[in-house]
Amino acid sequence: MTASLDISEDDSDSIAELFNIGMGPPAAALSDLVGEPVELSVPSLRLVKRLSVAEELAVDSDSPVIAVREAFHGPFAGEAMLVFSQAAGLAMVQRLIPGELPADERDEALRDTLGEVGNIILDGCVASFSNMIRQEVEGGVPECSVGALDEVLAGRDETVMFVHIDARLSSGAANLQVLFFLDVAALDAFRLAIRHALAGLAG
């Protein structure tokens, strides 16, 4: 079956609202973890070529970034990702592991800590979606990587539905970007799932 490669204004509004709802529990979990409120932007979404995404993220593309990625599949498939600047990643680690880390443990602590933050945010969001659409969505194990923005975003340069949410600690200590890349082959299944979820939410 070929997916219809467009998103109507109504679908766009519905999908953004479900991502907004879906990010609530993981943002609350992150807030519990770091001990301060986490603020979320309104989700933005559009169909894009995957490799063009780097151009629109508010990250210094000349500096390495830290990404945590998790593939998911079920009635629809794709990839969820958290992207931190190095400064934001280190600030998050310092928040969760207070005190000076030995130099030879910093890299491992960075990957481990941000991997766990990724686990909480990305697994939490996948779970929220699964519960809203009442179908199981399986997530993989989050993987942490460090590199240039276009390297960590790398994937097949195909058209994806791209959803972008900015999350920041209210103190301004760290912000992170939450990205979802949905395979367009599954776009029709995704639309259908969204409509069922909205019908369920409407009671």
Add this chain to the structure above:
Amino acid sequence: MTTVLIVDDSRLARDMVSGVIKSLQPEWTVVAATGGDDALTKVAEQTPNLAILDYNMPGMDGLTLAEKLREAHLMLPIAILTANVQDALRRRAEDLGCWFLTKPVTADKIRDLFQKTGVAS
């Protein structure tokens, strides 16, 4: 002596759970394992009174590990620790007779788990 097994591939997560347990029950022993195979080795050496297993781990996931632990330790209280609070996953955990513990852990959640599983009065 009460022993709690914590299995999580994340050191941060292990340290957080261990820290909460130690704050509530300083005299208890906490044994940490980094994955399923490590956990099975440690359980063969010493049977814990309670096992807390991360769900989303490389290699063997927490539910698969729970099934393996159940084969040899039918009555062992097991909690599945996860941020993935899908209803389907919760049901699979409950079908295995496991408790469900959501990340991040807090003292209240661990205290509640101790009471529900009967490891602390």
